[in-house]
Structure formats: C-alpha cells, structure tokens
Amino acid sequence: MAGLLLRRAGGIAVTLLVTSFLVFGSVHLAPGDPASFLLGGRSASPAAVAAIKEQYHLNDPFLVQYAKWIGGVVTGDFGKSAQFRQDVAGLVMARLPTTLWLIGYAALLIVIGGLAFGAVAALRRGVVDRLVLVGTGIATATPSFVAAIGLISLFSVQLGWFPAFGNGSGLGDRVHHLTLPAAALALTFVGLLARVTRTAMLEELGREHVEVARSRGVPGSDVVRRHVLRNALGPISTVTGTVVAGLLVATSIVETAFGLSGVGQLLVSSVTVKDFPVVQAVSLLVVLAFVTANLVVDLLHPLIDPRLTRPKGGTA
C-alpha cells in the first residue's frame, strides 16, 4: 500500500511538473509582448515597463523564468495578479470557500439524486423506468448554463424562492444562495450517475446470488441494499473521475452564470483580460485537484469493492 501510494504521488508530481511547464510555456507562445499584457494594455513609461519586466523576470531566459516561477509556486507564491495588483495566492484563497461549498453541495446532490433515480428506475421497471430514462437523457444533454437559465427563470423570477445572484454569508444564507447554482452544476451529472446506477443494478438484479437471497426469504429492501446496491457500487464508482473533472471545470461556467465570486469565475475573468499569473495559478490548481481526486478515488476503490484489492505479489 505504501509503495503504491509513493508511486502514485510520484506520478502526480510528474503530471504537475509537465502541466506547470505547459501552462507557463503557453504564455510565451501567445502573440504579443508579455509585458504589455501585464500592464493591462495601459501605456506606460519605459521605466514602468522596465519595472514590470524586472518584477516578472521577463529579461531572463525562458527556463530561468520558469525555474523562478516554479520555485515561488512550491512556497505558495504565485506572483502578483496584473488585474488586481494583489498576490495571486491571496486572491484564490479568498474565493476558494465559495467554490468548495458549491462543488460540495453539487456533489451531495449528484450522489443522492443519481443513486436514487438510478435505483428507482432499476427496481420499478415500466413507466417509472421509462420516465427516468427520458429525464436522464434530457439531463445529460443540458449544459450547466442552460440549466442555470431555466432554474433562474423558474425559481428566482417566477417563484422568487431563491436568489439569482450573490454568494451569501453565514451557513443558512450561503446554502440558500448556492442551491440554484449547485442544482445547475449537478443536473448533467445526476443524469449520468443515474444511468450508470440503473445499468449496474439491473446487472446485479439478474445475478444468482440475488435470486438465492430472495429465495432464502431475505426481505426485499435488505436484498437491494446488501446484495444489489452494495455490489453495484463498484461499477458506479468508475464514473467518479468523469464527474470530478466535469465539476471542476463546470464551476467556472456556473459561477459566471450566477455571478458568484469563486475560483472558476476568477479564471474566466482573468482569461478575458489576459491576466496570466492568475490563469497559470488556477489552471495548476484545477489539475492538482483533479489528479488528487482521482488518487483518492483509486485508493477508496478497494474499500468499496474488495474484489479489486491487489493480490499479494501480483503485478500492477
């Protein structure tokens, strides 16, 4: 286990190094002078340009610049935002809670909604099943910003139940403000998870051990919980990677649609004004979050499905 963990951590380090190099290098491929982006299009005195070049090490060769940047990154120093004239790390940290709340809330909705709809469809064949199939078909085809439009027009404008904008402060207010964004973010993935759950459960329902359990007189709900759902969790957890990747990126769309000041919205606004220090930092963070989440899922996998535990001495 420790060996596996070390190997995976090494893999993550390599991925991050490659990504950081690509992300940092991409800025240098951009047409135009980096100094002019960093000045935000303002005309400046030669002295100011020289100062900017000095501050961002633009006079050094590319590899030296990269080394200085990555040296800062490991100590948590991502440089200064050209747009806000503040430390990038501080900007991101200030926006992180909103994004984490949003992703957490959406993840909760996805797990509950996806498992519930999938299970109901698998257990109640016929009309309910067909309804869920149609519903999930539409849900997976609805991008988060379209869902946002629908939810805002129904629940904020027509019914006035939830606010359409803002982060909210305090627990209750935050949950109230984030309900619609989380629902918009979750919708596609609820559809995806429900479909996968339905297929996995149907497969288990047809297995012999389920029939045996039924014939032994085990109550129906116990059969479903302990024999069908428990076994189906293995295949279901394989979509976690897709869901995590989708969530991390879709947050920037949802945050923009609902005017939330989160990390995703920071990324979008920074790309618009070519605030490269922020784009680099947030991209790196997203990739870090993504590979870490995948590692956690892989480590949890054997717990969910003990059949996946590597046999001793087996090959990777």
Add this chain to the structure above:
Amino acid sequence: MTAVPVHRRGLLAPLARIARSDKLVTAALALLALLIAAAALAPLITQHDPDAVDLSATLSGSTPEHLLGADQSGRDVLSRLIYGARTGLLGPLMVVIVSTALGTLLGVAAAWYGGVVDSVLSRAMELVFSFPALLLAIILVAVLGTGLTAPVIAMSVAYAPYVGRLARGVALQEKARPYIQAYRVQGWSGWVICVKHLLPNIAPLILAQSAINFGYALMDLAALSFLGFGVQPPTADWGAMINEGSPSLLQGAVLPALAPGVAIVVTVVAFSVVGESIADRVARREQR
C-alpha cells in the same frame, strides 16, 4: 476504386435501416435534417436580419412579427436562432471530423502495430484524457485569443482520445478475426488491409461515437461562447445568445435566453439518440 461505393453504402445504410425501425430515431434524424436545412437556407427562411436592431421591439414577447420575441437590442430571436445554428453546427462538425480522423488513426495504429507503438500511443491518449477539455480550451483561448479557432483546436485534441480508445478496442478485436489473418497470409500490405477492410468494418461504431461526441462538442463550444471565449457578438450563436439574454431574465423576458438553451438541449438529445441507436445496432449485430 470500384470498391468505394460499396463502402460508402456500408456507412450510410445503417442510418437508413435504423430510421425505418424506430420512431424515436426517425424523429431525431428528421429533426437534425431540419436543423441542417434551416442553417443552410437561413437567409431564405428568416424574416429578419439577425443583426437588425429594432429598439421599439426590445424584449417584446412572442408576437406575429417576432414569433420568439426580440432580445434586449430588439433583434429577432427566431432569426438569430436559425443563423446561430450555422456556427452551432459548424464548430462541432470541425471538431468531430478532426477528432475522428486523429483518433481513428491513433487507435488503429496502436492496435495494428501493438508493442511499443501501442503503449506510447495509449499513454499519450491517457494523458490527454485526464486533462479536462474545457480547461484546455480556456488556456488555449488565453493564448490564441477569442474566436472559434482556439476552442475548436482544443476540443479536437481533447476528443481524439475518446475515439482513439474505442477505435483501438474494436480494431484489436477485428484484427484477430480470420479474414484479416487471411489477408496477411496472402501478403497484402498492412495499409491496404487497414484502409480497405478493417476500417469499413469498424466504421459504424466509430460513427456512433462521433455522433455522440458531436452533441458534447456542441455543448462545450456553446459553453465557451457563453463565457465570451468563442464566437464573438454580434454574430448570432446559441451560447453567446444565452450570455446576452441572461440579464433580461430578471426583467421577465425569458425567450431570448431560453430559446437557444432549448435549441442546444434538443440538438444534443437528437445526436445522442442517433449515436446510441447505431451503437446498439452494431452491438446486436455482433451478438448474432
């Protein structure tokens, strides 16, 4: 060259057969045909110039003059919707063509050569696979600037591994079949066997995946133009229309943002219905 028409029939015949067998798929195909026709004939069938500003009609609801109402600048929503189908379909089409060609090439090459080539190509595809497509597009937009170019390049690269993984899998199965082995024994070159015999046989499955990808590419490209990174205003585009229309939501005008939203959902559903039914058919044929 005489063999070409046979292959072409092999590609399109499943579509015709599916259309006859299933009402839902027929409806989806009809809808897509309608959409393509509308996009192609946009100047002939629209009543209004999509960019014509008529401030007296601003945010009007559905009227005989403007069937789907007018947006915040008084532009006709229906006309913009029809013109928007052009960029809405063209972008994903380019993505699907490039990613299908690239993915099929990589996948078939990996399956055919095996060994080192296979492991290098598979690793490379895994790497791209593990990178969120939209993030790639956003970084590329930061570098290349807004417009259709950066998103289309990013999506083509990001979608190629989906096709590649599938192509590798089915090509591996196909390669093990006796008829391919027979051609090899007869001394045909690998290139000829792959292009003339292997590809036509795995084409339906790849086509199915590409149809599903078309829908996803449409959603992703629309998302990028919603964020303001793709097609730039005032060009009519579904994603951009939702972006421009969303402030009017709070004034009670739903149509400018909702109409393109519905158009996106309906189109994506139609593509996934067609794609899944082709995949189902191929799977059933394989079982027999």
